[in-house]
Amino acid sequence: MNSMVRGSEIGNLRRGILLLVATVAGSSSLFAQDIFESQGVRYQTEVVATGLQQPSAMVFLPDGRALLVERRSAKVDLLDVKSGAITALEGGFAPLTGKETGAPDATRQSVVTMEDAGVHDIALHPNYANNGWIYISYSLGEHERSTTAVDRCRLRGNRLVDRERIFTAQAYSEDRFHYGGRLTFVGEYLFVTVGDRHHQNRAQQFSNHAGKILRLYDDGRVPSDNPFFGRADTRPEIWSYGHRNPQGLMVHPQTGELWSHEHGPLGGDELNIIRRGANYGWPVISWGWEYSGGPIGMGITAHEGMEQPVWVWTPAIAPSGMFVYTGNAFPAWRGSMFIGSMAQHHLNRLVIQDGRVVVEERLMYGKVGRVRLVAQGPDGFIYIGNDDGQLLRLRPAN
Amino acid sequence: MNSMVRGSEIGNLRRGILLLVATVAGSSSLFAQDIFESQGVRYQTEVVATGLQQPSAMVFLPDGRALLVERRSAKVDLLDVKSGAITALEGGFAPLTGKETGAPDATRQSVVTMEDAGVHDIALHPNYANNGWIYISYSLGEHERSTTAVDRCRLRGNRLVDRERIFTAQAYSEDRFHYGGRLTFVGEYLFVTVGDRHHQNRAQQFSNHAGKILRLYDDGRVPSDNPFFGRADTRPEIWSYGHRNPQGLMVHPQTGELWSHEHGPLGGDELNIIRRGANYGWPVISWGWEYSGGPIGMGITAHEGMEQPVWVWTPAIAPSGMFVYTGNAFPAWRGSMFIGSMAQHHLNRLVIQDGRVVVEERLMYGKVGRVRLVAQGPDGFIYIGNDDGQLLRLRPAN
Numbered sequence: 120m121n122s123m124v125r126g127s128e129i130g131n132l133r134r135g136i137l138l139l140v141a142t143v144a145g146s147s148s149l150f151a152q153d154i155f156e157s158q159g160v161r162y163q164t165e166v167v168a169t170g171l172q173q174p175s176a177m178v179f180l181p182d183g184r185a186l187l188v189e190r191r192s193a194k195v196d197l198l199d200v201k202s203g204a205i206t207a208l209e210g211g212f213a214p215l216t217g218k219e220t221g222a223p224d225a226t227r228q229s230v231v232t233m234e235d236a237g238v239h240d241i242a243l244h245p246n247y248a249n250n251g252w253i254y255i256s257y258s259l260g261e262h263e264r265s266t267t268a269v270d271r272c273r274l275r276g277n278r279l280v281d282r283e284r285i286f287t288a289q290a291y292s293e294d295r296f297h298y299g300g301r302l303t304f305v306g307e308y309l310f311v312t313v314g315d316r317h318h319q320n321r322a323q324q325f326s327n328h329a330g331k332i333l334r335l336y337d338d339g340r341v342p343s344d345n346p347f348f349g350r351a352d353t354r355p356e357i358w359s360y361g362h363r364n365p366q367g368l369m370v371h372p373q374t375g376e377l378w379s380h381e382h383g384p385l386g387g388d389e390l391n392i393i394r395r396g397a398n399y400g401w402p403v404i405s406w407g408w409e410y411s412g413g414p415i416g417m418g419i420t421a422h423e424g425m426e427q428p429v430w431v432w433t434p435a436i437a438p439s440g441m442f443v444y445t446g447n448a449f450p451a452w453r454g455s456m457f458i459g460s461m462a463q464h465h466l467n468r469l470v471i472q473d474g475r476v477v478v479e480e481r482l483m484y485g486k487v488g489r490v491r492l493v494a495q496g497p498d499g500f501i502y503i504g505n506d507d508g509q510l511l512r513l514r515p516a517n
Numbered sequence: 518m519n520s521m522v523r524g525s526e527i528g529n530l531r532r533g534i535l536l537l538v539a540t541v542a543g544s545s546s547l548f549a550q551d552i553f554e555s556q557g558v559r560y561q562t563e564v565v566a567t568g569l570q571q572p573s574a575m576v577f578l579p580d581g582r583a584l585l586v587e588r589r590s591a592k593v594d595l596l597d598v599k600s601g602a603i604t605a606l607e608g609g610f611a612p613l614t615g616k617e618t619g620a621p622d623a624t625r626q627s628v629v630t631m632e633d634a635g636v637h638d639i640a641l642h643p644n645y646a647n648n649g650w651i652y653i654s655y656s657l658g659e660h661e662r663s664t665t666a667v668d669r670c671r672l673r674g675n676r677l678v679d680r681e682r683i684f685t686a687q688a689y690s691e692d693r694f695h696y697g698g699r700l701t702f703v704g705e706y707l708f709v710t711v712g713d714r715h716h717q718n719r720a721q722q723f724s725n726h727a728g729k730i731l732r733l734y735d736d737g738r739v740p741s742d743n744p745f746f747g748r749a750d751t752r753p754e755i756w757s758y759g760h761r762n763p764q765g766l767m768v769h770p771q772t773g774e775l776w777s778h779e780h781g782p783l784g785g786d787e788l789n790i791i792r793r794g795a796n797y798g799w800p801v802i803s804w805g806w807e808y809s810g811g812p813i814g815m816g817i818t819a820h821e822g823m824e825q826p827v828w829v830w831t832p833a834i835a836p837s838g839m840f841v842y843t844g845n846a847f848p849a850w851r852g853s854m855f856i857g858s859m860a861q862h863h864l865n866r867l868v869i870q871d872g873r874v875v876v877e878e879r880l881m882y883g884k885v886g887r888v889r890l891v892a893q894g895p896d897g898f899i900y901i902g903n904d905d906g907q908l909l910r911l912r913p914a915n
Contacts, residue, residue: 157868157876158557159556159849406784408812408817408818409816412817413816414806414812417811418806418807418811418816419811431832451557470556475883476879477882481873
């Protein structure tokens with residue numbers, strides 16, 4: 120197929136390839152110093168680290184170092200983003216695989232790391248500077264079953280200490296799919312996503328945590344002003360329901376709104392603004408299909424009392440991670456939402472006005488692997504991690 | 518809901534509103550001098566004409582004047598784009614409505630203009646400068662039935678003359694939906710889209726023209742190198758099939774490829790590269806749903822031997838018209854594809870690289886009505902027509 124890039128973009132692509140050829144000898148990766156240009160923004164990718172096992176989330180500490188979690192290895196790493204030096208922390212999560220998932224004592228360290236299971240997210244307490252709490256979500260194995268859980272701990276030297284479980288989702292299943300597991304703080308409240316665990320109907324049932332977004336205090340206690348608190352046969356942690364597998368969650372820095380995205384089945388990935396007590400419709404309504412063909416449920420896309428998404432990705436992009444850019448390195452991107460795409464191998468950029476998406480851009484489309492981790496650094500650069508084990512940094516190019 | 522436009526965009530919006538207030542007294546429209554900014558491009562809209570009845574297509578003559586067709590009134594207009602002066606041409610298409618659609622002699626002037634029916638497109642012969650041929654597609658009424666037809670004619674003064682029918686689609690129906698009707702020349706060949714006429718299965722049948730894109734000579738004769746020429750029980754005009762209702766057709770100015778888009782049912786609008794003899798799948802595969810809920814056919818989205826779209830709009834935007842911008846007025850938009858959105862009230866801009874969409878932008882989203890007509894002027898400005906009867910021009914703003 121003929122290329123339809125504009126002349127200037129072809130030029131930049133050529134320049135990028137030339138730079139690539141010039142630098143590949145000194146690099147372990149194809150991506151070192153690759154240069155891209157789109158919508159008037161020129162940027163280059165740098166390899167910060169390689170050899171990671173599905174890096175899924177990272178946060179920056181006040182001292183500029185970063186903590187990073189690897190989904191598949193269950194490692195928690197301390198990262199010097201300048202040198203790329205990585206230190207795997209002690210006191211982390213010991214992965215169990217295969218038959219070992221039958222953890223006889225259901226200890227706090229029983230992380231499952233097969234299929235969708237693993238370590239999902241890491242977040243700092245909003246008062247981290249004073250209390251040092253670090254929150255980590257993961258797939259917890261108990262005998263043949265597993266669920267989504269959240270621990271908190273502190274960093275001391277190269278060790279995680281003071282570790283305690285603050286939440287265990289009532290979302291057990293013997294298969295290892297759809298854990299959700301994204302975390303974000305809104306003021307003193309910790310929000311946690313839990314996937315439907317591959318049992319669709321649970322997402323509409325109040326008696327479990329599957330297919331829900333939950334609201335907790337920082338120690339796992341349940342706020343009594345949660346929307347369904349005190350209702351019979353209802354998990355009081357529920358904030359919203361009818362979700363399939365949300366792998367992105369954030370507070371919008373300008374509006375304070377809670378945003379999430381979730382994987383549809385075949386097609387129908389959704390971007391949602393998460394409202395108190397709202398029903399996001401899965402599996403009653405969906406813009407997607409069963410993988411085997413055929414409709415989801417009744418094959419309807421809208422229903423009274425169920426929220427419509429802000430944006431739909433069809434075919435699916437498999438979104439992972441999200442943030443709104445607030446840095447200075449890329450002025451043109453300030454206010455844009457960035458989301459990783461695993462299935463469609465790009466960094467997704469959205470411009471949102473009045474609650475609607477007016478621009479969707481696919482950065483480095485097809486050239487960047489399965490993007491699972493996205494983060495903004497204190498340097499204003501954008502960090503992305505992919506399932507090839509790379510942590511890349513985007514910075515402006517001259 | 519809180520607005521999430523960036524500060525500079527809010528400023529521009531305010532400025533636009535101020536200008537609007539300043540100019541509304543001298544204008545019949547809200548859109549006069551409204552200023553927008555997106556992705557680094559500042560532009561303003563000017564009202565060229567109002568009072569049109571669903572303007573659906575326009576072409577520019579070598580002398581800078583334009584011909585414009587109004588779907589609902591079936592008028593063909595001569596337009597002075599500088600002054601906005603419009604002259605309805607004589608010898609045009611006399612609309613029939615209601616019971617009058619039973620045209621007893623099936624004359625060439627029997628245009629139907631209800632529901633989806635009307636005048637659809639206008640195109641100039643590639644050798645127009647020498648032969649003066651103008652092509653117009655429309656819904657042709659014959660008794661209680663109607664179909665898609667193409668006439669050609671010449672302009673003499675304020676009159677269309679030498680008019681002759683060059684093609685009548687074997688795509689009759691008693692209802693008045695899904696005519697397609699877009700025209701484009703590729704060298705000496707005229708391509709014509711025909712919708713499925715609201716009878717889905719026809720799109721997979723070779724014995725009729727419904728749900729097809731057709732390839733003709735400029736006088737309606739059939740090229741013998743068409744993909745199905747000579748095949749039994751097959752309309753030899755067929756170039757591609759399995760279309761639902763294509764209301765956009767163009768040749769890409771850089772690649773020479775034929776591109777089209779088509780309306781899905783509920784969701785699943787498609788952008789396609791049209792390949793010789795290819796099957797675009799409707800109604801066997803679709804990324805959309807029945808309006809009543811439930812799947813299309815077997816509810817599958819892919820099948821061997823059927824093409825996948827380049828881009829899918831879900832929920833549907835109802836695309837109409839298309840071109841790739843090649844002008845000088847908007848350097849940042851050069852190479853972008855522009856498409857009108859009727860259902861989602863915006864001008865859709867796509868950036869395509871290596872046959873894939875990397876940017877979708879929704880210009881003037883929610884502020885511009887049902888955009889049915891899109892065209893690039895010889896001045897490099899962009900012309901759009903909406904179902905509020907406005908013809909607007911986009912030009913750079915300071």
